[in-house]
Amino acid sequence: MIDAHCHLTFEPLTGSLNAVLQNARGAGVSAIVSCAYAPSDWSLQAGLAAEEGVFIAQGVHPWAADSSWDEQALRRHLARSNCVAVGEVGLDYGPGRPPRASQRETFKRQLRIAEDLGLPLVLHCYRAFDDLFAMLDEHHDVGGMLHGYTRGPELAERLATRGLLVSFGAAVTRKGARRCREAASVLPLSKILVESDAPSRWPSGVTSTPSLVGDVVAELASLRGEDVSTLAMETSKNARRLFAIDQ
Numbered sequence: 001m002i003d004a005h006c007h008l009t010f011e012p013l014t015g016s017l018n019a020v021l022q023n024a025r026g027a028g029v030s031a032i033v034s035c036a037y038a039p040s041d042w043s044l045q046a047g048l049a050a051e052e053g054v055f056i057a058q059g060v061h062p063w064a065a066d067s068s069w070d071e072q073a074l075r076r077h078l079a080r081s082n083c084v085a086v087g088e089v090g091l092d093y094g095p096g097r098p099p100r101a102s103q104r105e106t107f108k109r110q111l112r113i114a115e116d117l118g119l120p121l122v123l124h125c126y127r128a129f130d131d132l133f134a135m136l137d138e139h140h141d142v143g144g145m146l147h148g149y150t151r152g153p154e155l156a157e158r159l160a161t162r163g164l165l166v167s168f169g170a171a172v173t174r175k176g177a178r179r180c181r182e183a184a185s186v187l188p189l190s191k192i193l194v195e196s197d198a199p200s201r202w203p204s205g206v207t208s209t210p211s212l213v214g215d216v217v218a219e220l221a222s223l224r225g226e227d228v229s230t231l232a233m234e235t236s237k238n239a240r241r242l243f244a245i246d247q
């Protein structure tokens with residue numbers, strides 16, 4: 001399995017990185033994509049290069065959007081060999097977030113960088129899908145994935161039609177998440193990724209780690225009436241294709 005989205009440079013994961021990676025391998029997770037949140041993560045993220053099976057995305061999250069980040073520094077980080085995507089990037093129009101114009105500016109600059117470097121996006125989007133699609137429309141060649149999917153089948157199909165992959169995590173394991181579970185059961189398997197979004201909180205109350213993607217794979221398999229091994233293999237294949245990981 002491949003954990004398509006988490007943050008290994010966040011506590012409490014950083015402090016126990018060896019154990020976290022060992023548990024993940026023990027649980028059958030062969031690769032992990034760790035995402036940056038803000039420029040202050042970039043060096044720590046780059047330091048993960050030494051870890052086998054760890055790949056990184058570098059970028060500026062919409063919650064950290066402002067005009068102060070250094071585009072040349074980001075480009076330098078993205079040129080490193082273990083860097084497989086621009087992320088985590090996107091738009092978030094929830095209350096208390098940075099001004100929308102500032103988020104759009106930060107996202108637009110990173111869309112151009114992704115296009116220049118031929119890298120996919122790891123997207124975060126909340127209540128901003130119309131603007132997200134409009135901005136993506138200006139960069140047809142840029143692919144990517146939407147992380148932490150929680151919505152219904154219509155939006156999932158719209159994303160898939162745009163050529164994006166849809167990444168499922170904790171939300172789909174909640175029995176009450178009817179719409180999200182419906183999306184997970186109707187999307188073509190070739191459009192699906194799985195993620196832990198570690199160290200976020202799992203529905204059971206524990207702090208998520210990459211080893212939990214097995215729970216997501218099992219849940220998807222039962223929802224879709226497919227084998228766990230098929231789900232594991234195909235979602236890994238999707239991640240390897242998107243992030244150009246050859247393992």
Ligand SMILES: [Zn+2]
Pocket residue numbers: 005006007035088147197
């Ligand atoms: Zn995240």
